[in-house]
Every structure is written in structure tokens, then in C-alpha cells.
Amino acid sequence: MATHIQAALYELCWHVIQGNFKLDLAASVLCDMMELRDDMPSILADVFSILDIETSSLEEKNKRDRYTQLVGACLERLDPETLESLGLIKQAHQFNQKIVKIKTKLFYKQQKFNLLREENEGYAKLITELGQDLSGNITSHVVLESIKSLIGCFNLDPNRVLDIILEVYECRSDQDEFFLPLIKSYMCEPLTLCHILGFKFKFNQEPNEETPTSLYHIAAALLHHNLIELEDLYLMPLDASIVEEHKREITEAKQIARKLTMVVVPSEKTEDKEREKEKEEEKNDKPPDNQKLGLLEALLRIGDWHHAQSIMDQMPAFYATSHKAIALALCQLLHLTVEPLYRRAGVPKGAKGCLMRPLRNKRAPRPAESFEDLRRDVFSMLCYLGPHLSHDPILFAKIVRLGKGFMKEYQSEGRNDNVKDKMDTLLSCFLSIADQVLLPSLSLMECNACMSEELWGLFKLFPYQHRYRLYGQWKNETYTSHPLLVKVKAQTVDRAKYIMK
Incomplete structure (x- = not known):
């Protein structure tokens, strides 16, 4: 029986080699016959061995090619277990895994093509x-x-x-x-x-x-x-991180103030100061890349006060202007905004000053031509700037001189009720600026007698009760409103105690 089957398989394969029978059909028939008998793979292997010897000795190359194609087609259709029993592969399991990897690479791996045909x-x-x-x-x-x-x-x-x-x-x-x-x-x-x-x-x-x-x-x-x-726009850091940083600065400032008021051994005090100095140097050397502050500075540079104000409203009070670059950019915008009014009502007699070129941006805040125009943007900018007006003593002097010019107009007689109401409103604004901006900024400035004299020239024009209310708030409330002011007060008290030893 096995001999007849072997002869039949031989005849089938030989017709394929001669080109009389289609390769795919023969491969399909051979694979189906593998299930008829257990020794069928061995019989087929014997047939292929005989045909291999016969076709290798033929001069006709096309017959040898058909033979190799037939063997390849059969191997593709045979189960891995059958190939393992024939001794053609070592392990069916590893062979299956390799096939899966090859098929995945061929059919599922994404190829990079220039689908848009860009050049x-x-x-x-x-x-x-x-x-x-x-x-x-x-x-x-x-x-x-x-x-x-x-x-x-x-x-x-x-x-x-x-x-x-x-x-x-x-x-x-x-x-x-x-x-x-x-x-x-x-x-x-x-x-x-x-x-x-x-x-x-x-x-x-x-x-x-x-x-x-x-x-x-x-x-x-x-x-x-x-x-x-x-x-x-998604910018870093997150608002929550900024709030945490602000709280940490307040805590550190209070700790510094507490240490300065404690009685400690001189050697320990020197060590603490050295540590604080090192921490400050590290902060200055490696400032974090705060993209919100970078965008804020750029907005102030081009005169976009509306969007700049929106960014600062999302941050703690005076957090943005506590960074010197932001404070200076806002000071520059204030310079340009008050320039026309300062030239008219603030420049002292005999002083020339330096003219400032306005921004080419037509959407920037309109320059103030009168004291009433200060209510449009200037007072708001100064409130956001707060004690950090100390970075620009020239602008400090300009605001004080504008206050003097306003007080001269306020104290003049011959005003109707409508004008009087507007002037009273402006007086309240100047008193608020003196409380929230001028006095705190004077505290943060280095020793500057000229600024003190300039500010006294404005304060002596205020009514007596307003002036002393400002002094009381300066002493009792202002120094607790900002980390820098907390540090400055503690350092000043510490320095005074040292001098009075």
C-alpha cells in the first residue's frame, strides 16, 4: 500500500515538474493527503528526496526551478508540527513565534511614506x-x-x-x-x-x-x-505652583524676621547670615524659567496692558512685580503713559529732563493729558506695581511731582460742585497711591535723602488728618503686607539695635 501511495505522489510531483499540472493545486492536494496516514510525511519526504536527485542531474533549469517551488509551497502549507516530524525545523513552538513576528513586521508595522507628496x-x-x-x-x-x-x-x-x-x-x-x-x-x-x-x-x-x-x-x-x-495658551508653571512659591516666600521672610529678633550667640548669628546669603545667591543664580512671567514682560514691553493685567490677576498680589524685570517693564510703560502730563504739570522750573518716545503701538494705553486721565490706567498700574516702584527712583519722583501739581490745583479756589467732586475723587486716588505705593517703595529704597525730601514736599500739602493716617498705616500695616517689607523691617530693627549697643 505504501509503495502505491509513493508511486502516486511521485507521478503527481513529476507532472508539476514537467509543467503539466498547476503548482498551487498540487501543493493543496499534497497537504490534504498528509492527514490520510501517519507515515505520509515520511513517504512524501522520500519522494522529494528522489526528485531532488533526478532534477539536480537534469540540464533543463526550468524543471529544477519548478521542483524547488513545489517543495517551498508544500512547506508553507504544512503545519509546524509536520515540519518538526520531518526534521526540517527544530521546534514547532519557536517556529510559530518567529512566523508571528515576521507577519507582524510585514503587515502591521507602519511604513513612513510622504503621503502628502511634499517636496x-x-x-x-x-x-x-x-x-x-x-x-x-x-x-x-x-x-x-x-x-x-x-x-x-x-x-x-x-x-x-x-x-x-x-x-x-x-x-x-x-x-x-x-x-x-x-x-x-x-x-x-x-x-x-x-x-x-x-x-x-x-x-x-x-x-x-x-x-x-x-x-x-x-x-x-x-x-x-x-x-x-x-x-x-498652556504655560508653565501651574497657578497652584505659583501660589505655593508665594506662600513659601512669606514663610521664609517671617522666619528671617523671627531669627533677627531672637537673642543668639554672635558666632551662631554669623553662621545664619552666611546661610541666608548663600540661599539668596542660589535663588539669583538659578531663577526658574517661568513662562507666564516671560510672556507678561513681553506684553508690558509692547504696551498690552489689558492682557498683562489678566495674567497678574491670576497670581498672588505683587508676585509678578516682585521680579525685577517685570517691575522695570511696568515702570517703563508708566513713564510713557504719564509723559505728556508730567511735561505740563510736573517738571520743576529750570529742569530740562529727557523726552521719551511714545510706543508705535496704537493699542497701547493712551498717554495722560490731564489729571483726570490718570484714573484711566496710571493709578491701576501703580497699584499692581506696589512697593516695587523702588526699582525706578526717577518714576518715583515723577509720581510725587505730579501729586504736588495736583495738590496745587486742588487747593486753588473758584471751582463748581461738579469739578469739586472730580477733584475729591482724584485726591482719594492720590492718598491711596501714597499709602500702597509711595511709602512702601520708600522703605525698600536704599538710603536716599532726596526722595524723602521730595515725598515730604507732597505730604505737607495733604490735610493734617490724612497725613497722619498714612503714617499710622505705614507703621502698623504696610510692613506685614509683603515678604520683602517683612525682611526690610527686621533688618532695619536689627541694624538699629547693633548701632545702639
Whole structure:
């Protein structure tokens, strides 16, 4: 029986080698026959062995090729267990695992294709177009038409094109008048622009990374022109982290004040001071990359008080302006806002002063022309600045001199009831500024007799009861409102005790 089966298998395989029978059909028949008998794999192996000897001696290469194809087709269709019994593989289990891995790699591994059919030449031309000299008759409209042509000709991805426009804008951040209309005309979805900016900020949130000032500038410019929304920007750190940092600063300030009032051994006192000095140096050497403060500074630099105020409202009182860069940026904006009024009513006789150029931004706070205009933005800015007006003694003197000029008008006679109400309101505003800004700032300034004399020149014009109310609040309440003032009071008391030994 086995001999007849072997002869039948031989005849079948030989017809395939001769080309008289289809390869797939023969392989299917052979695989089905494997289930008829237990010794069928051994019989088939004998047939293949005979055919291997016969075809290897033939001169006709096509017959040898058909034989190898038949053997390969049979092996593909045979179960791993059958192949193992034939001795063609070592272990069926390992063979199965290998097949699974190979099939996964062939059929399920994602291949990277340029599905959009983008061409690098298009991006090169795009960068050249955006980087050209803009001093001639080049307008954003002309460049936008060229960009559209490049997108259509080279199948460029519009979102990638927008990303490259922002990259070039970041490198040429002084060209606001060109890039802002270009982005406004190009962009159709504000959220897309916000997402691209978010990826740029996210990239700089990695350790040892620092967000470039140019990125803050373009984000501030886009916010100022309402191309993106402040709520859609995800910046670090989180508001909760800022609140925790502020609480930690207050706690540290109170601890320092407590240590300075305690009676300690001189050697221990010196060691504590050295430790505190080292901590302060570490803070100054490695400031954290606070992206919210960086954006806030950029907004103040371009004169966007509305969005800057929104950011500061989300932070603890005076937290933002406790950073010197923020305080100086806000002081500069105040300089520009009070400049016309100061020239009219604040400059002392004989003083020339230095004229300040206004911002080119038409959306910046309007300069104050009268004392009534101070209520529009200036008083609000000063309240946010608080004791950190101490960073700019010149602006301190300007505000005091404006207060003197107002008091002269206030004390003049011949006012009707309507004007009197407005002047009383302005007097209340100046008293609040003196309480919340001028006196605390004087406490944080280094010894400056000129500032004290200048401030006394304003205070002596206030009514007696108002003046002494300000003194009482300065002594009893002001020094507990801010960590820096807590430290300054403790250090002053400590220094006074040292002198009085």
C-alpha cells in the first residue's frame, strides 16, 4: 500500500515538474493527503528526496526551478508540527513565534511614506520668500500670494507652512508690521495657531531649557492683535505652583524676621547670615524659567496692558512685580503713559529732563493729558506695581511731582460742585497711591535723602488728618503686607539695635 501511495505522489510531483499540472493545486492536494496516514510525511519526504536527485542531474533549469517551488509551497502549507516530524525545523513552538513576528513586521508595522507628496524644494523656496529684504515694495499680500503658489505647486502642508512662518517671525521679531498681517490673512483657525505656539512653549519646558525672548514677543504680539486667546495658551508653571512659591516666600521672610529678633550667640548669628546669603545667591543664580512671567514682560514691553493685567490677576498680589524685570517693564510703560502730563504739570522750573518716545503701538494705553486721565490706567498700574516702584527712583519722583501739581490745583479756589467732586475723587486716588505705593517703595529704597525730601514736599500739602493716617498705616500695616517689607523691617530693627549697643 505504501509503495502505491509513493508511486502516486511521485507521478503527481513529476507532472508539476514537467509543467503539466498547476503548482498551487498540487501543493493543496499534497497537504490534504498528509492527514490520510501517519507515515505520509515520511513517504512524501522520500519522494522529494528522489526528485531532488533526478532534477539536480537534469540540464533543463526550468524543471529544477519548478521542483524547488513545489517543495517551498508544500512547506508553507504544512503545519509546524509536520515540519518538526520531518526534521526540517527544530521546534514547532519557536517556529510559530518567529512566523508571528515576521507577519507582524510585514503587515502591521507602519511604513513612513510622504503621503502628502511634499517636496523639500518648496520649503526652501518658502524660507527664501519669508527671509527676503522687506525694505522695498514687498507687502504681506504679495508674499501671501507667493506662499499659496508654493503650497499648490509643491504640495506643502499648510500647518507646516504656518509653523515655518512663525519660525521666521521669531528670527525677525522686529518685523511686526509685516508678519502680523501675513499671519492674519493666512490663518483660518485661531486654535491651530495656538496649538503650534503651544508645541513651541512645550519644547522649552524641558529641563535645562530656556524659552527665548523672541518666542515671548511673538506670542505677546499675537495676543495683542487678538489672533489667539490667552486661555488657550498652556504655560508653565501651574497657578497652584505659583501660589505655593508665594506662600513659601512669606514663610521664609517671617522666619528671617523671627531669627533677627531672637537673642543668639554672635558666632551662631554669623553662621545664619552666611546661610541666608548663600540661599539668596542660589535663588539669583538659578531663577526658574517661568513662562507666564516671560510672556507678561513681553506684553508690558509692547504696551498690552489689558492682557498683562489678566495674567497678574491670576497670581498672588505683587508676585509678578516682585521680579525685577517685570517691575522695570511696568515702570517703563508708566513713564510713557504719564509723559505728556508730567511735561505740563510736573517738571520743576529750570529742569530740562529727557523726552521719551511714545510706543508705535496704537493699542497701547493712551498717554495722560490731564489729571483726570490718570484714573484711566496710571493709578491701576501703580497699584499692581506696589512697593516695587523702588526699582525706578526717577518714576518715583515723577509720581510725587505730579501729586504736588495736583495738590496745587486742588487747593486753588473758584471751582463748581461738579469739578469739586472730580477733584475729591482724584485726591482719594492720590492718598491711596501714597499709602500702597509711595511709602512702601520708600522703605525698600536704599538710603536716599532726596526722595524723602521730595515725598515730604507732597505730604505737607495733604490735610493734617490724612497725613497722619498714612503714617499710622505705614507703621502698623504696610510692613506685614509683603515678604520683602517683612525682611526690610527686621533688618532695619536689627541694624538699629547693633548701632545702639
